[in-house]
Amino acid sequence: MKDKIRKLLEDALPLVDFDAPFLFSELDSLGVTTILMILADEFQVTMEATDATPRNFKNIDSLQSLVSRKLREREKQEEVKSPTNP
Amino acid sequence: MNCLEDYIRLHAAKQPEKVALICNDDRLTYADLNKSVDARVANLRNQGYSPGKVVCLRAEASAAFLVTYFALHRIGCIPAPLEQDMPQHVFEAVEAGLHRHSCPEGTADVLYTTGTTGRSKGVMISTDTIIANAENLIEGQGFTPELAFVINGPLNHIGSLSKVYPNILLGATIIIVDGLKNLDRFFDAFELLDTKYATFLVPASIRLLLQFSQKRIASLADKIDFIETGAAAIAENDMQALCRLLPHSRLYNTYASTETGIIATHNWNNGNCTSGCLGKPMPNSQVFITDDGLIACKGRTLMTGYIGDPEQTNSILRNRTIYTADLGSIDSNGCLHLKGREDDIINVGGFKVSPTEVEEAALSYPAVRDCICTSTPHAITGQALKLIVVLHEGEILDKRALALHLRKKLETYKVPMIYQTADKIQRTFNGKINRKYYRQEANGHTQ
Numbered sequence: 001m002k003d004k005i006r007k008l009l010e011d012a013l014p015l016v017d018f019d020a021p022f023l024f025s026e027l028d029s030l031g032v033t034t035i036l037m038i039l040a041d042e043f044q045v046t047m048e049a050t051d052a053t054p055r056n057f058k059n060i061d062s063l064q065s066l067v068s069r070k071l072r073e074r075e076k077q078e079e080v081k082s083p084t085n086p
Numbered sequence: 087m088n089c090l091e092d093y094i095r096l097h098a099a100k101q102p103e104k105v106a107l108i109c110n111d112d113r114l115t116y117a118d119l120n121k122s123v124d125a126r127v128a129n130l131r132n133q134g135y136s137p138g139k140v141v142c143l144r145a146e147a148s149a150a151f152l153v154t155y156f157a158l159h160r161i162g163c164i165p166a167p168l169e170q171d172m173p174q175h176v177f178e179a180v181e182a183g184l185h186r187h188s189c190p191e192g193t194a195d196v197l198y199t200t201g202t203t204g205r206s207k208g209v210m211i212s213t214d215t216i217i218a219n220a221e222n223l224i225e226g227q228g229f230t231p232e233l234a235f236v237i238n239g240p241l242n243h244i245g246s247l248s249k250v251y252p253n254i255l256l257g258a259t260i261i262i263v264d265g266l267k268n269l270d271r272f273f274d275a276f277e278l279l280d281t282k283y284a285t286f287l288v289p290a291s292i293r294l295l296l297q298f299s300q301k302r303i304a305s306l307a308d309k310i311d312f313i314e315t316g317a318a319a320i321a322e323n324d325m326q327a328l329c330r331l332l333p334h335s336r337l338y339n340t341y342a343s344t345e346t347g348i349i350a351t352h353n354w355n356n357g358n359c360t361s362g363c364l365g366k367p368m369p370n371s372q373v374f375i376t377d378d379g380l381i382a383c384k385g386r387t388l389m390t391g392y393i394g395d396p397e398q399t400n401s402i403l404r405n406r407t408i409y410t411a412d413l414g415s416i417d418s419n420g421c422l423h424l425k426g427r428e429d430d431i432i433n434v435g436g437f438k439v440s441p442t443e444v445e446e447a448a449l450s451y452p453a454v455r456d457c458i459c460t461s462t463p464h465a466i467t468g469q470a471l472k473l474i475v476v477l478h479e480g481e482i483l484d485k486r487a488l489a490l491h492l493r494k495k496l497e498t499y500k501v502p503m504i505y506q507t508a509d510k511i512q513r514t515f516n517g518k519i520n521r522k523y524y525r526q527e528a529n530g531h532t533q
Contacts, residue, residue, distance in 0.1 A: 014489035015501055028498065029266040030435065033294045033466055049269035049299040 002064050008038050009060075024057040032057065039063065045070035089194070089213045090220075090254045091160045094120050097257040106254075108278060109262035112149040116257065119153070126157035137162025140189060140196055140393075142181040144170045145242035147264035152241070152250065159213075164189055166196040166208065167242035169497045176495075184208065187394035196393055197244060199344040200431060200438040208393035209344045218386035219348045220251035222368035226351045227312060227338055229284070234259040236275045236285040238266055244344045245317050245436065249286055266291055273302050282311040289320035290435030290467045296327050297466070304331045312336035314351070317436035318468055319424070322361040329355045339364055341373075341422055346408050347387025349373060350422045364422040373422055380428065381414040382407050430521055432459075435467035437499040441521070444502065447495040448473055451488055453481035456511045460524040462504055471502035474524075476511055483507050 006018060012034050013027075020026045027035070035057070036047040045067065056066045097104065098120035106119040114122060135141065141158055145151060145167035158165040166184060168177060184196065194213040198206045223229055229252040237260060239246035253260050261275045276283050283306070287295070292315060295303055310332055320339060328337055337355040341364035342348040350373060352358070352365025367373045371385035384407050391399035402409050413425040432439045441459035448457045456476040464470035477483060485505045492501045512520040 010486070012503065014485045014503070014505065015493055015498065027267060029291070029294065030466065032267050033297065036298060037465060047298060049273075049295075049302065052267075052269055052298075054268075 001067065002060055004042075005039070005063055005067070006060050008042060009035060009063075012038055018060055020059075022054075023059050023063075024054040027057065035063065039067055039070075043067050043071060045074055088217075089159060090216060090251060091123065091156050093255050093257070094123060094156060097254075101257055104257060105259045105279065106257075107149050107152060107260050107262070108275075109147065109149040114149060119156075122149075122153045123156045123160060126153050127160050130154075130157055130161060130163075135161055135163055138164070138188065140164045140166055140184045140187075142166045142168055142177065142184065144168055144172070144177070145240055145247075146170050147237075147241065147262050149262070152260075152262075155241075159194060164193050164196055166198070167247070168198060169240065169242055171498055173494060173496070176497075180206070180208075184393065189393060190390055193390060195247075197242065197247070197344050200440050200443075205440075205443070207395065207398060210390040210393050211344075211347075212390050215347055215387055215389070216251050217255070218370040219248050220255045222348045222370050222387060223248065223252040224256065226348075226365075226368040227284075227314060228336065229253065229256055229258065230282075230311075231256045231258050232281055233311060234261055234279050234281050234283050236261045236263060236272070236283060238263045238272060238291070239286065239288065239436075243317075243436075244342060244347075245286055245288065248342070248348055266294060269295075269299055269302075273299070273306070276306050276309055283309050284312045284314070285310075286314045286316075288436030289315055289318045289324065292320065292324050292328065293466050293468075296324055300327075300331060303328075307332050307334060310335045312338060312353075314338040314340055316340035316342055318433045320361065321468075322359065325354050325359050325361060329359060341365075341381075341424065343410065345389045345402065346383040346410065347371070347385075347389070349383050349385075349387065352421065362423045362425065364424055366420050367422070373416065375414055375416055376409060379413050379415070379425075381410045381412045381422070381424070383410065384408075432461045432469060432471060434461075434464075434469055434471060434499060439471060439500050441471075444471065444473065444492070444496065444500055445519075447492050447500075448475065448488070450495070451491045453477050453483070454488070458511050458519050458521070458524060459502060460521070460528060462528055464503070470504060471500070472504040472506065472528075473502040474506045474508050474511065476508055 016026050032052045040047040097116040102117035104116050106116045107114045141163050155165050192212045193210045195211040196208040235253050237246050237249050241247050263272050263275050266272050336353045338351045340351040349371045350364045350367045352363050374382050376382050388408050411427050411429040415423045444459035445457050448454050454475050455478045458474050460472050461469040462472045512523045514520050
């Protein structure tokens with residue numbers, strides 16, 4: 001997943017150094033939004049403005065963690081919607 | 087009262103404890119602001135600043151920037167606020183160019199705007215123009231002394247800088263936020279004071295907020311007095327979405343430019359949610375459409391001219407009228423409608439970019455033999471820049487290296503997001519780049 005995220009983001013934001021020590025400081029508002037949109041589209045998860053924190057946008061690893069967390073949340077919601085009876 | 091700085095002094099005397107300016111940890115009352123401006127005046131005079139001098143400064147989103155801006159006016163200097171991330175060599179070139187020219191009596195600011203030739207042009211704004219713009223906004227949009235206005239855009243652009251004018255004139259509060267990168271910080275600004283709020287958002291910022299923050303916008307419905315947009319076309323879907331989220335707020339679409347000033351505005355949350363409608367001219371402005379279908383403006387808000395460029399000035403400013411490159415019409419109710427632009431300028435989220443300037447920078451990259459800068463639809467900014475390059479034989483496109491090369495020569499918003507290689511660039515019979523071909527291609531009309 002990490003390589004996929006890197007490739008997608010590097011392609012969309014050619015000016016950004018995704019190996020920078022603190023990715024958030026490399027981005028402007030358009031960069032932050034672009035990343036949220038790409039991750040939401042690619043992994044079919046719901047992103048909110050509150051997800052655009054310096055902590056979540058520290059580096060590619062933290063973005064991967066954000067996506068993993070969102071995927072788990074989605075799975076839980078799907079389980080609640082269609083509970084499987086024993 | 088002749089200028090904004092007179093109003094700062096007036097409010098410092100009449101309502102010294104009223105909050106004038108909030109930015110990060112700085113919170114200045116009108117008394118504080120007046121005192122800070124006076125201190126900065128003394129400091130600048132000691133450094134040799136004298137009336138009539140044009141002074142370049144980076145338009146940082148800070149209280150210090152506005153204090154210096156007001157102090158320069160109080161001395162009689164002419165501030166020329168520039169993009170805060172402008173490459174240093176470009177900043178120095180602009181500064182050197184400005185020092186070769188002088189401004190006419192009454193000039194308050196020199197604001198830089200994108201020219202069709204690829205070179206930025208310094209627009210001279212008079213003190214009276216600033217007051218006329220303030221009066222237009224107060225009358226046209228209902229600014230009040232109780233308002234807290236959140237400025238989130240670059241202070242060297244008329245869209246954001248012009249919001250300083252009515253708020254200072256009325257003794258209202260200005261809150262400065264550095265862009266929308268940290269959306270929490272932007273929304274937190276609306277919690278700082280117990281009063282009504284307003285803000286200016288370019289259509290790209292509205293799209294961004296609608297994409298990720300609908301609940302938070304809706305939670306501010308009772309606090310937001312009005313929102314203004316402008317600088318680019320806003321989609322009707324986004325206008326309707328904002329009406330649903332903020333049913334009681336006034337939502338304005340404004341026609342303005344650095345050259346014309348603030349001309350017309352339309353509240354689309356008042357039963358007429360029509361894309362492209364920019365309302366009736368404000369009190370200090372008049373508008374008409376030329377025989378070629380272009381918008382022309384008259385009134386006190388017009389620029390004095392381009393600094394050091396009488397030829398360019400005469401090309402658009404004649405008989406106290408500015409002839410724009412915007413195509414428009416006026417309906418039977420007297421409302422102005424914008425239909426597009428006649429020139430090659432590309433509008434990226436409210437920032438106007440001359441493709442020629444980008445192409446000149448790209449051609450200085452060793453691997454690039456030929457290129458064209460064009461646009462492509464973008465989900466947030468409406469349009470994004472696309473650079474199509476023809477490479478020298480044996481070269482491979484290194485997108486990031488080319489982007490970084492361009493960044494050294496241009497402001498960030500002028501660096502294309504999309505890169506593509508081609509075997510050749512389409513040209514017209516006389517060798518000029520066939521921009522029409524690429525515009526049609528972007529719209530899916532080429533065969």
